[in-house]
Amino acid sequence: MAEHFRLTVNGNESELEASPDTPLLYALRNDLGLKGTRFGCGNGQCGACFVLIDGHPAPACDTPLWSVAGKIITTVEGLSKGRELHPLHNAFLAEQAAQCGYCTSGILISAAALLAKNLRPTEREVREALDRNLCRCGSHNRMVRAVLRAARE
Amino acid sequence: MNTVAETRLKRPASLEKNPRLSQWLHVHRDGTVSIYSGKVEIGQGILTALAQIAAEELGIAVERIRMVPADTALSPDEGVTSGSLSIQDSGVALRRACAQARTLLLERATARLGVSGGDLRVEDGSVHAAGRSTSFWECADDALFDRDVEETAALRSPRDYRVVGKPAPRRDLPDKIAGRPRFIQDMALPGMLYGRVVRPPHNFAGLISLDDSKVKSMPGLAAIVRDGGFVGVLAEREDVAISAQRALRLAASWREADPPPRDVHTWLKEHAAEHRVISEKENADARSRATRALEASYTKPFLSHASIGPSCAIAQIDDGKLAVWTHSQGIFNLRRDLALALGMREDAIVVRHAEGAGCYGHNGADDAALDAALLARAARGRPVQVQWMRDDEFAWAPCGPAMALSLRAALDAHGGIVDWEHELWSNGHSSRPGRADDPALLAAWHLARPHKRPSAINMPLPAGAADRNAVPIYDFPSQRVVNHYVREMPVRTSALRSLGAYANVFAIESFMDELAQTAGIDPIAFRLRHLKDPRGRAVIEAAAWRAEWDRWKPAEGRGHGIGFARYKNLGAYCAAVAEVEVGHDVRVERLILAVDVGLVINPDGVINQIEGGAIQSTSWTLKEQVKLGARGIASLGWEDYPILKFSEAPVVEVELIDRPELPAVGAGEAAQGPTAAAIANAVAHALGLRMRDLPLTHERIAAAISQST
Numbered sequence: 001m002a003e004h005f006r007l008t009v010n011g012n013e014s015e016l017e018a019s020p021d022t023p024l025l026y027a028l029r030n031d032l033g034l035k036g037t038r039f040g041c042g043n044g045q046c047g048a049c050f051v052l053i054d055g056h057p058a059p060a061c062d063t064p065l066w067s068v069a070g071k072i073i074t075t076v077e078g079l080s081k082g083r084e085l086h087p088l089h090n091a092f093l094a095e096q097a098a099q100c101g102y103c104t105s106g107i108l109i110s111a112a113a114l115l116a117k118n119l120r121p122t123e124r125e126v127r128e129a130l131d132r133n134l135c136r137c138g139s140h141n142r143m144v145r146a147v148l149r150a151a152r153e
Numbered sequence: 154m155n156t157v158a159e160t161r162l163k164r165p166a167s168l169e170k171n172p173r174l175s176q177w178l179h180v181h182r183d184g185t186v187s188i189y190s191g192k193v194e195i196g197q198g199i200l201t202a203l204a205q206i207a208a209e210e211l212g213i214a215v216e217r218i219r220m221v222p223a224d225t226a227l228s229p230d231e232g233v234t235s236g237s238l239s240i241q242d243s244g245v246a247l248r249r250a251c252a253q254a255r256t257l258l259l260e261r262a263t264a265r266l267g268v269s270g271g272d273l274r275v276e277d278g279s280v281h282a283a284g285r286s287t288s289f290w291e292c293a294d295d296a297l298f299d300r301d302v303e304e305t306a307a308l309r310s311p312r313d314y315r316v317v318g319k320p321a322p323r324r325d326l327p328d329k330i331a332g333r334p335r336f337i338q339d340m341a342l343p344g345m346l347y348g349r350v351v352r353p354p355h356n357f358a359g360l361i362s363l364d365d366s367k368v369k370s371m372p373g374l375a376a377i378v379r380d381g382g383f384v385g386v387l388a389e390r391e392d393v394a395i396s397a398q399r400a401l402r403l404a405a406s407w408r409e410a411d412p413p414p415r416d417v418h419t420w421l422k423e424h425a426a427e428h429r430v431i432s433e434k435e436n437a438d439a440r441s442r443a444t445r446a447l448e449a450s451y452t453k454p455f456l457s458h459a460s461i462g463p464s465c466a467i468a469q470i471d472d473g474k475l476a477v478w479t480h481s482q483g484i485f486n487l488r489r490d491l492a493l494a495l496g497m498r499e500d501a502i503v504v505r506h507a508e509g510a511g512c513y514g515h516n517g518a519d520d521a522a523l524d525a526a527l528l529a530r531a532a533r534g535r536p537v538q539v540q541w542m543r544d545d546e547f548a549w550a551p552c553g554p555a556m557a558l559s560l561r562a563a564l565d566a567h568g569g570i571v572d573w574e575h576e577l578w579s580n581g582h583s584s585r586p587g588r589a590d591d592p593a594l595l596a597a598w599h600l601a602r603p604h605k606r607p608s609a610i611n612m613p614l615p616a617g618a619a620d621r622n623a624v625p626i627y628d629f630p631s632q633r634v635v636n637h638y639v640r641e642m643p644v645r646t647s648a649l650r651s652l653g654a655y656a657n658v659f660a661i662e663s664f665m666d667e668l669a670q671t672a673g674i675d676p677i678a679f680r681l682r683h684l685k686d687p688r689g690r691a692v693i694e695a696a697a698w699r700a701e702w703d704r705w706k707p708a709e710g711r712g713h714g715i716g717f718a719r720y721k722n723l724g725a726y727c728a729a730v731a732e733v734e735v736g737h738d739v740r741v742e743r744l745i746l747a748v749d750v751g752l753v754i755n756p757d758g759v760i761n762q763i764e765g766g767a768i769q770s771t772s773w774t775l776k777e778q779v780k781l782g783a784r785g786i787a788s789l790g791w792e793d794y795p796i797l798k799f800s801e802a803p804v805v806e807v808e809l810i811d812r813p814e815l816p817a818v819g820a821g822e823a824a825q826g827p828t829a830a831a832i833a834n835a836v837a838h839a840l841g842l843r844m845r846d847l848p849l850t851h852e853r854i855a856a857a858i859s860q861s862t
């Protein structure tokens with residue numbers, strides 16, 4: 001049965017009607033129109049759908065709506081402040097750190113969580129932080145360079 | 154090297170098929186130029202490279218170029234975006250079209266200004282003479298480009314290039330990196346319904362029964378669609394469509410066919426239907442000098458394209474007309490097969506390209522388009538979006554074919570190869586739409602009136618398919634290469650990045666190392682000894698130099714190795730050096746690749762493609778194989794089909810050899826074979842043991858070690 005939900009996403013309060021078991025992913029993409037969070041596997045194994053829940057990266061595909069009531073959700077769209085891009089976005093552009101870009105949103109989320117707690121990560125720490133994210137295009141090294149660049153700048 | 158000269162003289166096929174100048178570009182009053190290409194963006198950066206080419210020949214800033222997404226109603230038909238051919242096909246056509254357009258625009262401008270051609274000053278589309286000025290944007294009109302593309306207009310000399318050859322940021326990346334809607338998965342048309350298909354088990358032989366009583370009453374369900382064994386759902390919400398799909402899957406019972414063979418490689422050898430000698434050189438004199446002979450067999454498993462974003466499509470039927478949005482690599486071919494499957498006329502269908510996740514070959518993109526169209530029939534004019542679930546993609550997208558290979562060679566007393574034989578067994582490497590009498594679209598085979606599933610085929614040499622790169626590039630006096638084609642398919646196969654080249658180069662280059670070792674010669678020196686082609690020698694030498702091959706310090710468990718090929722024997726040259734450490738698993742520490750793609754259009758684009766190809770090939774080589782079980786494909790999620798992770802990705806260094814005087818060729822597939830061979834050779838170097846079956850997993854290595862002791 002559909003229920004009424006109030007979510008805090010990227011600093012905004014939004015309301016929607018959905019069944020409590022609905023994965024957060026579909027509420028974000030289809031109810032709130034935040035398409036940057038993407039479906040890849042549906043069971044927490046690829047990272048394409050990662051969002052920050054109270055600052056921790058978590059798979060939106062595997063997170064039911066009932067579990068996020070009262071929590072603070074940040075999606076890739078919420079990393080930038082208005083028109084101003086997050087340093088990670090700029091670093092990814094500077095490094096041209098993507099091929100198809102489908103995995104990128106989730107990788108930015110994992111990277112943002114890392115930089116929030118570790119201002120100067122080593123390359124190894126970056127790789128470890130991104131290990132739950134899959135990239136099929138082989139853009140790994142560019143992305144790692146981009147995260148290190150964002151940390152420097 | 155007559156291939157180079159031929160490429161230059163031949164009129165590109167894209168222009169044969171789309172001869173009118175107006176099919177390629179349109180100059181707008183606002184100072185922008187629309188460029189139409191039939192090639193599509195699949196994450197390889199092609200639209201950026203084509204924009205560079207167009208801007209260069211028009212002599213205008215690249216920012217003025219608008220690349221129009223391919224659309225059967227608007228774009229030239231350039232077949233399929235595959236085989237690393239987009240620069241050769243579309244790039245060459247656009248170069249000619251834009252050069253001619255510039256000439257026509259300048260003629261007009263000259264006439265307008267009332268001066269003779271020599272006095273003009275032209276800058277970024279503005280034309281000045283005798284104190285007066287006009288512009289391309291003022292001079293262009295529809296009539297001007299309503300003519301055939303001629304090949305008389307002078308092309309700009311590569312020496313004068315200002316845009317081509319310089320790194321250009323990818324035009325699509327700002328959106329993709331900021332997380333803005335850009336993919337077909339992100340499109341939301343007004344009134345759109347969400348669809349899912351309830352796929353049968355992989356060894357489908359029919360639907361016995363379907364109890365839809367529980368699902369019917371789900372709130373938000375719009376329709377259950379059934380046509381023979383094709384079952385789909387439509388819902389107002391995507392999550393409801395997924396729940397309905399899951400519930401119906403449990404409520405369906407299917408008739409199943411025989412399971413796939415257990416040992417695929419033996420099975421392939423037993424089921425070959427055609428045997429073709431594709432290269433034969435006989436030199437009895439050379440053969441008589443043989444003192445030692447060697448033979449070895451190699452295998453490659455079925456591989457999955459395994460895109461991170463499962464296939465997706467949108468379809469809408471309105472007033473008997475079908476509109477489809479797809480990330481297919483061949484929109485015109487897809488339209489043809491959709492017409493066949495749906496019993497519609499082609500001119501009642503428009504197919505538009507929308508960007509998807511990287512595909513690396515023929516995945517489920519085309520199939521999803523038919524799924525969406527079939528469901529759209531029940532949507533009363535509303536658009537329908539279908540995205541496959543992860544297990545749909547693994548189970549139903551075509552696989553890259555498994556292959557078995559046997560090589561034999563003979564050496565003379567000085568370590569020279571005097572005879573060479575290469576045999577391969579494989580299914581066909583292409584079952585793309587647009588080529589057979591029946592539609593090559595999955596759902597069409599499950600309908601109440603099913604179409605026949607076309608067999609995967611091989612394109613002929615010189616590009617080849619299963620036999621791509623099977624003919625050695627080395628200069629052997631005697632050789633014989635045989636392609637054993639297996640028509641019957643245990644699982645559906647089609648094009649995966651580089652087709653047969655991956656396995657053929659892996660086998661040839663592994664075997665070259667085995668022969669070098671037998672002859673007691675350094676692997677690089679051994680290759681150079683058998684190779685005359687100067688561009689081939691140059692990439693091998695460049696990779697060895699950059700890797701400091703001669704200064705290798707031996708250490709326990711570490712090894713280095715080389716692999717080399719010219720893609721298709723007519724495309725990009727690539728040599729790879731791998732440095733590995735073998736402990737519990739193989740760890741590739743560093744890959745050094747030297748690449749020659751002729752003229753480099755976008756250096757960073759080429760490097761990005763080579764890096765990506767090398768890392769993907771490392772993943773295939775170390776980890777990947779599609780598992781088969783009683784019901785067909787048993788790798789249904791990432792847990793059953795692991796790919797390389799961030800912590801496992803090697804350092805990749807790329808050395809580009811620019812040859813501005815030679816035609817540009819694609820880079821996207823050049824690294825696949827050489828990287829695999831370099832890794833296998835490095836592992837053999839580290840272990841003193843030869844691994845001939847891919848992937849080089851921990852289990853395989855442990856087995857090889859225990860066998861050898």
Ligand code: FES
Binds near residue numbers: 042
């Ligand atoms: S889609 Fe959520 S982890 Fe893959």
Ligand code: FES
Binds near residue numbers: 138
């Ligand atoms: S850039 Fe394509 S999957 Fe990562």
